[in-house]
Amino acid sequence: MKKLKTQVRNSVLIPKAASLIAIITGCFVLFGWVFDIQSFKSILPDFGNMKFNTAICFVLAGITLYLIDEAPATRQPRKTIIFIFSWIVLLTGLLSLSQYFIKWNLGIGDLLLGEKPGGLANFFSVRMGLIVSFNFTLLGFVYLLLGKRKYNWLIQALLIAMIPGALLVIMNHVFGISFLKSIPLSAPTSMHTALLFIVLSIGVFFSPALGFLQFSFVKKIAGFLVLILLIRSIIFFAINKNNQQAAETDKRGEHTHKVVLLAEQVNSRTNEIQSGAMEYIITGKENYSSLISPMAGTINLIIGRLRELTKNNAIQQQRIDILGNYLKSYISLQNDLVTIRRNEGFASAQKNMVDDQGKLLLSKVHSVVTEIEQEENKNFAVLKAENEQSIQNSSKLFALFQVIAFLLFLLAFWLVYKNSKFRNKVEKDLRNSLKDVADYRHAVDESSILVITDKDGIIRQVNDNFCKITKYTREELLGQDHRIINAGYHSKEFIRDLWITINNGEVWKGEIKNKAKDGSYFWLDTTIVPFMDEHGKPYQYVAIRSDITQRKELEEEKSQYNLDLQKRVEEKTKEIIEKEQQYRFLLQNMREGIMIIGHDWQYLFVNNSAVEQSKYSKQELLGHTMMEKYPGVEHTEMFKVLQSCMNTRLPELIENEFTFPDGTIRWFEMSIQPVTEGLFILSMDITERKNSRKALMESENFLRTIVETEPECVKLLGINGELQDMNQAGLAMIEADNLQQVKGKSVISIIDGPYKEAYKKLIGNVFEGISGKMELEITGLKGARRWLETNAVPLKNNDGKIVSLLGVTRDVTERKKAEEKLRESLDRYELVNKATQDTIWEWDINANEVIRNNIFTNLYGYTKDEIKNNHDWIMGNIHPDDKEKIVTNIKNCLENSLEYWQDEYRLRAADGSYKNVYDRAFVQFDENGKPCRMIGAMTDLTDKKILEKELAEQRLKQQKLIMEVAIQSQEKEKN
Secondary structure (H helix, E strand, O other): OHHHHHHHHHHHHHHHHHHHHHHHHHHHHHHHHHHOOHHHHHOOOOOOOOOHHHHHHHHHHHHHHHHHHHOOOOOHHHHHHHHHHHHHHHHHHHHHHHHHHHOOOOOOHHHOOOOOOOOOOOOOOOOOOHHHHHHHHHHHHHHHHOOOHHHHHHHHHHHHHHHHHHHHHHHHHHHOOOHHHHOOOOOOOOHHHHHHHHHHHHHHHOOHHHOOOOOOHHHHHHHHHHHHHHHHHHHHHHHHHHHHHHHHHHHHHHHHHHHHHHHHHHHHHHHHHHHHHHHHHHHOOHHHHOOHHHHHHHHHHHHHHHHHHOOOOHHHHHHHHHHHHHHHHHHHHHHHHHHHHHHHOHHHHHHHHOOOHHHHHHHHHHHHHHHHHHHHHHHHHHHHHHHHHHHHHHHHHHHHHHHHHHHHHHHHHHHHHHHHHHHHHHHHHHHHHHHHHHHHHHHHHHHOEEEEEEOOOOEEEEOHHHHHHHOOOHHHHOOOOHHHHEOOOOOHHHHHHHHHHHHOOOOEEEEEEEEOOOOOEEEEEEEEEEEEOOOOOEEEEEEEEEEOHHHHHHHHHHHHHHHHHHHHHHHHHHHHHHOHHHHHHHHHOOOOEEEEEEOOOEEEEEOHHHHHHHOOOHHHHEOOEHHHHOOOHHHOHHHHHHHHHHHHOOOEEEEEEEEOOOOOEEEEEEEEEEEOOEEEEEEEEOHHHHHHHHHHOOOOOHHHHHHHHOOOEEEEEOOOOEEEEEOHHHHHHOOOOOHHHHOOOEHHHHEOHHHHHHHHHHHHHHHOOOOEEEEEEEEOOOOOEEEEEEEEEEEEOOOOOEEEEEEEEEEOHHHHHHHHHHHHHHHHHHHHHHHOOOEEEEEEOOOOEEEEOOHHHHHHOOOOOOOOOOHHHHHHOEOHHHHHHHHHHHHHHHHOOOOEEEEEEEEEOOOOOEEEEEEEEEEEEOOOOOEEEEEEEEEEOHHHHHHHHHHHHHHHHHHHHHHHHHHHHHHHHHO
């Protein structure tokens, strides 16, 4: 934990410190350029100036690193600034770098402040150095990639690539002349420029965006080996450069010796020409004058050789040109003296020698030769000193690198030792962990269903529980994917979402229906855990499951029960709405309030009791929403129940305390049933009952008063069914005149035979602490038969002992009769379906839902899955030539409120053929006179049409035959 806190502190302080150093240094340099303060430009004396454009890039880079460290991924303005500054740094580096390789001048440096005349006056004087351009390019890429985890390895490589160039510049400044000078930098780079690159690299390394980089042991050892090899390569390069410099010194010495020797030969030959000319002037012997021409030719050859040897030295070339001119003049002068001596005699020659012009020219020749020799010796001495200094500094670097290599070896050895020690501890911990894992695995195998798959979903491992529930052997499962147990229950979107979740490294939890080998289905509560590799990608998935088949079956039964109940309620409600005119009087005058609320929360119907309860008139309610009449009702618990019923389509029964806008408070018992139009609400004002209950809770006769005032039967039974107590409503149900008439007697005697044993069982369960309910039929004491629905719960004394059965029973005779009528109606409908060969259909116009009997599938060959239960599907299968007519006629029927429609058309069957159809329907209208439903019958006329066609063809043949007979008769008569 302490180490982690240190890492967190470093990850905050180091990047901020690095960014501030870069910003402050860059600003100092910019200030120095703007106000021409040399100490600000260089910061470190004698280590060069940082260029103006370099300083700007460092300021931008420092700001970018600071913002990245602050909040790299949350605040959009900061992200925008980071993006813009990163691109500026990257483009500046790239454009400056391109100038070196393409040899063009984009004028980037000329737009800013460059060196003043007298500084580094060359083509690259205002350009960034090659290393600086390269490093800014890398830094720009690093900033743009930060925060993208999959590029962390590339970011590390780019940051490491920035350091060698910076170190090269620093060593050049520290060690001066050495073998490092042979590495081209193309432009001088200041010491603090290199230092800032190292500082920024370290700052980025420790930034939170890289997420506490950790290097494995193998990577560390590999890194040490690479560094050692790099250092050894640098040492070999240094040795080679030292040898090259020594050889260059020797070669330069030989070159200097040759030049000096040739220069001395010029002096010697010049002296020989002077001696030959003087000897001839004095003696007049021709053998002396004949030496001048060969010597002059030799001197020209020597001059040519000198030009060749010093062709790379412009100053020496100038001196040799001057020397050549002097020699030419001197030789010409000596030839003139020889000619005067030969033609005019010694006196004339002696007279011409008096002006000392020859001595002056000879002195100049010797002077130029001396300068040439001195220049060569000087250049050789400088080169020799530089090479000796370079070799000396290279030797220091060589020793430094040897020490670094030795330290790296020691560090690598220490890492190996530390890793070995750590590995032994880890192996010990691993053995303990493996034992724990084995124990956990055994526990999981015994208690859960376990499956392990690879990244492609192929099953690699299963436990016995999985084999047991799927009824496959382990050999049959291994190597397969989960499609082997796919029940086809879940959608493709469900499976795709599952895979997306686990592929992203997230745990998926859910319930999945599967199919066993024997075809049976089972449900599994499933948790899938992805296991990630070092790259953050899943390499296997572990699924831990538990069998919830029994629970799901119970849920399905419950859901089916609710659906059946809802269907029955909807059918009953539909029947009531269809017969609204018959029951309107009854509904309007019921004691209970009745409201129908639409899907948009508007009042569609209210009876007189509901109007009285609402404190509004009927006109004020109808057509208005609940929110308009009762502001704030949408925030009440009652509205939440209404909204739940509207959404889930499940009935609810609640008691609600309602506060009216005028401040009065009333209690209502509300039975809420979802219907096609919205919600059917039966409300009863129970304020008085609530007040009575509240008062009775303070009275000793609380229980008796509740029982007596309850409109339903409330009774207490003993363990053998003997009646202990019953309210008046219950006595009325069993037709007893008073309680004494039936008290102490078993109620089982009035229960009809088929229900006696079930009721005895219910009593036994209650006295065992299990509540229950049932429906039963009784014959009252006076012979009347009733259907009852009873709910029974145990009644305990203060000691917690069950002393009685508390039962609440309601009369459901009318409901049973309605259900019986409904069944009879359904039976008649089924008989009609069986007796006819027509397709009976019903179209709910508002919901655009169509219901057809099974005759349709038999006649036209469609499967149930192919049929769409909407009006558009049937319209799409009508023959194109008939479709427009049918659509127009149906539309005309509905718009003109016609009660009957009929048409003939051709309908496409499943095999693509068309069948002739005679279709007709009656139209039903809602309370507003708008068509809401069409009920019709569709007759297949295909066989009839075929017979009609055949009959027409036979008639045509008969007519044709009659015509032929008549024609033949006429011809016979003519003959």
